[in-house]
Amino acid sequence: MTPERGFPKAEFEQRLAVVQAAMATDDIDVLLLTQEHDIRYITGFMTPFWQSPTRPWFVVVPKSGLPKAVIPTIGREVMKRCFTDAVHCFAAPSNTDDGIALLGRVIADCAGPTPVLGMMIGAETKLMMPLMDMEVLIDAIGQPELVDATEILRSARMVKSPLEIAKLRHICGLASDVFNGMPEWVHIGQSLRSIFSEFKINALRSGIDDVSYLVGNAGQGGYDDIISPPGEDPIQSGDVLMLDTGCLWDGYFCDFDRNYGFGDVSGEALDAYELLWQATEDAITGLKPGMTSADLFGIMQSRLGATDDDVGRYGHGLGIQLTEPPSHIGWDDTVLTENMVLTLEPSLALSGGKMMVHEENILLTADGAELLSKRAAPQLPIIK
Amino acid sequence: MTPERGFPKAEFEQRLAVVQAAMATDDIDVLLLTQEHDIRYITGFMTPFWQSPTRPWFVVVPKSGLPKAVIPTIGREVMKRCFTDAVHCFAAPSNTDDGIALLGRVIADCAGPTPVLGMMIGAETKLMMPLMDMEVLIDAIGQPELVDATEILRSARMVKSPLEIAKLRHICGLASDVFNGMPEWVHIGQSLRSIFSEFKINALRSGIDDVSYLVGNAGQGGYDDIISPPGEDPIQSGDVLMLDTGCLWDGYFCDFDRNYGFGDVSGEALDAYELLWQATEDAITGLKPGMTSADLFGIMQSRLGATDDDVGRYGHGLGIQLTEPPSHIGWDDTVLTENMVLTLEPSLALSGGKMMVHEENILLTADGAELLSKRAAPQLPIIK
Numbered sequence: 001m002t003p004e005r006g007f008p009k010a011e012f013e014q015r016l017a018v019v020q021a022a023m024a025t026d027d028i029d030v031l032l033l034t035q036e037h038d039i040r041y042i043t044g045f046m047t048p049f050w051q052s053p054t055r056p057w058f059v060v061v062p063k064s065g066l067p068k069a070v071i072p073t074i075g076r077e078v079m080k081r082c083f084t085d086a087v088h089c090f091a092a093p094s095n096t097d098d099g100i101a102l103l104g105r106v107i108a109d110c111a112g113p114t115p116v117l118g119m120m121i122g123a124e125t126k127l128m129m130p131l132m133d134m135e136v137l138i139d140a141i142g143q144p145e146l147v148d149a150t151e152i153l154r155s156a157r158m159v160k161s162p163l164e165i166a167k168l169r170h171i172c173g174l175a176s177d178v179f180n181g182m183p184e185w186v187h188i189g190q191s192l193r194s195i196f197s198e199f200k201i202n203a204l205r206s207g208i209d210d211v212s213y214l215v216g217n218a219g220q221g222g223y224d225d226i227i228s229p230p231g232e233d234p235i236q237s238g239d240v241l242m243l244d245t246g247c248l249w250d251g252y253f254c255d256f257d258r259n260y261g262f263g264d265v266s267g268e269a270l271d272a273y274e275l276l277w278q279a280t281e282d283a284i285t286g287l288k289p290g291m292t293s294a295d296l297f298g299i300m301q302s303r304l305g306a307t308d309d310d311v312g313r314y315g316h317g318l319g320i321q322l323t324e325p326p327s328h329i330g331w332d333d334t335v336l337t338e339n340m341v342l343t344l345e346p347s348l349a350l351s352g353g354k355m356m357v358h359e360e361n362i363l364l365t366a367d368g369a370e371l372l373s374k375r376a377a378p379q380l381p382i383i384k
Numbered sequence: 385m386t387p388e389r390g391f392p393k394a395e396f397e398q399r400l401a402v403v404q405a406a407m408a409t410d411d412i413d414v415l416l417l418t419q420e421h422d423i424r425y426i427t428g429f430m431t432p433f434w435q436s437p438t439r440p441w442f443v444v445v446p447k448s449g450l451p452k453a454v455i456p457t458i459g460r461e462v463m464k465r466c467f468t469d470a471v472h473c474f475a476a477p478s479n480t481d482d483g484i485a486l487l488g489r490v491i492a493d494c495a496g497p498t499p500v501l502g503m504m505i506g507a508e509t510k511l512m513m514p515l516m517d518m519e520v521l522i523d524a525i526g527q528p529e530l531v532d533a534t535e536i537l538r539s540a541r542m543v544k545s546p547l548e549i550a551k552l553r554h555i556c557g558l559a560s561d562v563f564n565g566m567p568e569w570v571h572i573g574q575s576l577r578s579i580f581s582e583f584k585i586n587a588l589r590s591g592i593d594d595v596s597y598l599v600g601n602a603g604q605g606g607y608d609d610i611i612s613p614p615g616e617d618p619i620q621s622g623d624v625l626m627l628d629t630g631c632l633w634d635g636y637f638c639d640f641d642r643n644y645g646f647g648d649v650s651g652e653a654l655d656a657y658e659l660l661w662q663a664t665e666d667a668i669t670g671l672k673p674g675m676t677s678a679d680l681f682g683i684m685q686s687r688l689g690a691t692d693d694d695v696g697r698y699g700h701g702l703g704i705q706l707t708e709p710p711s712h713i714g715w716d717d718t719v720l721t722e723n724m725v726l727t728l729e730p731s732l733a734l735s736g737g738k739m740m741v742h743e744e745n746i747l748l749t750a751d752g753a754e755l756l757s758k759r760a761a762p763q764l765p766i767i768k
Contacts (some may be wrong), residue, residue, distance in 0.1 A: 021401055046598050046613055047599070047613060048597060048598060048613060048614065049599055049611035049612045051596055051597040052630075052706055052707050053508065053629065053705055053707055054700070054707045054711075055509050055696075055705065072696065073694040073696060074610070074694045074695055075611060076609075076694060077608050077609035077612070077694075078611055081648070083676050091696055092696050093507070093508070093696060093697060093711050093713070094715075095507070095715045095716065096715075098507065114530060119440055119515070121514055121515035121516045122514055122516055123477070123479070123482065123514060124437065124438050124477070124514070125515070126437075126511060126513065126514070126515045127510060127511035127512060127514075127515050128510050129510065130505055130506055130507060130508070130509045130510070130511075131503070131505035131509070131518070132505045132506055133516070134534060148516060149658060150514075170621055193593075197588050197589075199592075200584075200588050200594075201585050201588050201589065204581050204584050204585050204588075205581075205585065209577075209581075210584075212435055213432060213435040213436070214432060215431070215432050215433055224461050225458075225460075225461035225462060226458070227431045227432070227433035227458060227462055228431065228460060228462055229431060229432060230459070246435065246436075248662075275474050276596075309678050310455065310457040310458045310460060310461075311458055312439075312457060312458060312475055312477060313477060316438070322435060322436055322437065323436050323438045327438075327477050329477065330735060331478075331479045331480075332479065339470075339721055363498060382560070
């Protein structure tokens with residue numbers, strides 16, 4: 001059943017309560033957000049206009065009370081419908097001030113002079129405003145202490161609510177069906193570019209909002225890399241094709257892949273597929289709440305042995321972003337808890353510089369992993 | 385005719401020569417790039433993997449010699465095929481160092497200790513790495529002087545090469561045909577969400593690589609805003625529908641919109657459409673090389689009068705990004721020269737908080753504007 005779009009106000013109230021409690025613990029007076037996913041998480045502000053790179057967007061979270069938006073005028077009507085109690089607008093683009101003076105005043109109104117300012121400045125963050133404007137802002141609000149607030153939103157966002165899980169389950173189901181239909185239309189002789197296009201069309205037809213992310217590759221007995229743009233070379237007998245997609249429904253991502261073999265595929269590739277499938281199966285059956293990401297990585301590595309590939313990890317968190325913390329890797333000691341949504345993504349280096357990857361999406365429940373993607377076949381599906 | 389994909393090496397040599405000449409003028413020892421479009425412009429590195437937000441990517445441009453990539457291992461194979469003479473890779477994600485130590489060494493090797501470091505830190509830029517890592521980097525390379533290099537790439541990228549123009553012409557033509565086919569399938573009773581989906585499917589079928597950007601709205605006699613996500617409300621008689629798309633072909637964007645009326649549309653909306661069309665026509669016929677963006681804005685404003693809408697400008701540059709400098713607005717004195725590709729995008733505020741926009745894409749030649757989009761009809765097309 002298709003979930004409802006959007007979230008009730010109570011969802012945002014709960015998110016805000018968690019974030020403000022963490023701000024209090026960290027003695028942060030005011031939190032400044034510039035990234036789309038953070039702003040959307042806190043306010044519900046969703047627009048395809050984020051693709052337009054000209055104008056910066058800001059949301060200010062005070063110690064108590066509702067978030068305040070400081071945004072270009074073009075966003076006023078949409079932001080007014082979001083979880084804020086003030087929508088401050090500036091004329092943009094501007095050659096003198098893209099909202100910084102206004103932003104400084106809003107921060108000062110919330111937190112007084114020289115506040116402790118929290119921002120997302122740690123791992124996996126970007127500063128979605130000009131660095132020069134950041135310097136102007138810091139001067140404007142009296143050289144505040146700048147504190148890394150990355151962990152606050154990271155922790156809050158990592159555990160999903162029931163409504164978020166419903167959206168993630170829905171998009172994973174839709175994308176699974178698109179993958180499962182592939183053998184009906186993909187064929188030897190077809191180019192990767194045509195396959196990408198056909199996949200996107202089928203995804204849109206199935207009710208997916210957008211195919212924001214689609215990577216893939218194909219090659220004899222494995223692929224050279226997993227991030228090339230698609231080319232014109234026709235699929236040949238012996239090729240292994242992999243498509244990895246981040247499809248969106250109501251702003252929530254799936255992120256998993258599927259492999260297909262064509263004609264006569266090398267024994268090495270068939271074996272690698274089974275090994276990757278089995279490593280994923282080990283993770284699905286072995287994962288329990290309380291384990292760490294490193295433990296989960298260890299489960300998969302036990303099956304695969306030490307492999308030297310380029311991906312760097314065996315999966316990650318999933319939600320508003322295609323990739324979210326944690327990372328399933330030896331150093332990540334994040335404790336995995338109920339209601340986290342995760343990818344399992346083991347990879348293998350093969351001979352001749354080839355590689356293969358496999359990926360599923362799961363929800364961690366009290367009992368262990370529940371598949372959100374419809375499980376891939378245990379042997380490489382062959383298209384003749 | 386479909387242009388060739390990619391660029392020959394000579395194209396990148398020319399771009400690099402222009403950038404390095406500007407670096408010399410500004411006494412910049414080394415340029416550090418973190419944004420996708422800058423990295424792609426200089427090296428040709430193109431991958432849908434940019435949508436994956438975990439890992440940072442760096443390119444270092446020395447005073448002389450080829451660019452050096454400092455990137456996550458996952459990108460090695462693709463970057464090796466690009467315009468660089470060194471691909472330095474780091475294991476990512478990492479909990480201790482996402483490439484900063486390596487980046488520091490590469491910068492020091494290029495430019496010695498305490499160089500003058502150019503970065504894109506001005507208007508319309510983002511810092512696509514954690515701000516905390518930026519501080520670590522600055523320490524690692526001996527507290528260099530940080531210089532704003534925004535203008536260097538802005539100037540270089542604003543004037544398009546013949547091969548870039550061919551790609552832009554191609555995508556504008558493809559998207560025009562998708563729009564021109566709309567009256568055959570769009571109808572009263574259809575939801576905006578269904579219209580968005582159908583538009584994307586038709587675009588993909590036509591040979592467009594991706595519909596990265598699609599915004600639009602519909603309402604009685606005009607729309608409330610132009611950035612809302614699409615909803616389920618059915619189109620009614622009296623509605624004006626606007627779709628604005630940034631479609632991609634080989635990494636180059638179109639950016640224009642089309643309006644359609646349904647059934648009996650208000651006289652105000654019909655008049656507004658004609659006025660916007662005429663303002664665009666004035667710009668197309670009046671624009672000559674040597675005018676500024678402010679002059680171009682003035683041409684359109686003369687037709688429209690002073691209007692108080694929320695868009696903030698009447699068009700902008702176009703290329704690797706959906707929106708590039710300059711901005712057609714009163715303060716932008718950028719001189720418009722041959723081989724710039726621009727949007728013309730006048731907008732009008734109507735009664736009752738409604739608005740309308742219209743947009744075309746042009747190439748500026750020695751003789752004036754040449755349309756890249758196929759010109760919209762002078763009267764609002766009505767779908768019964």
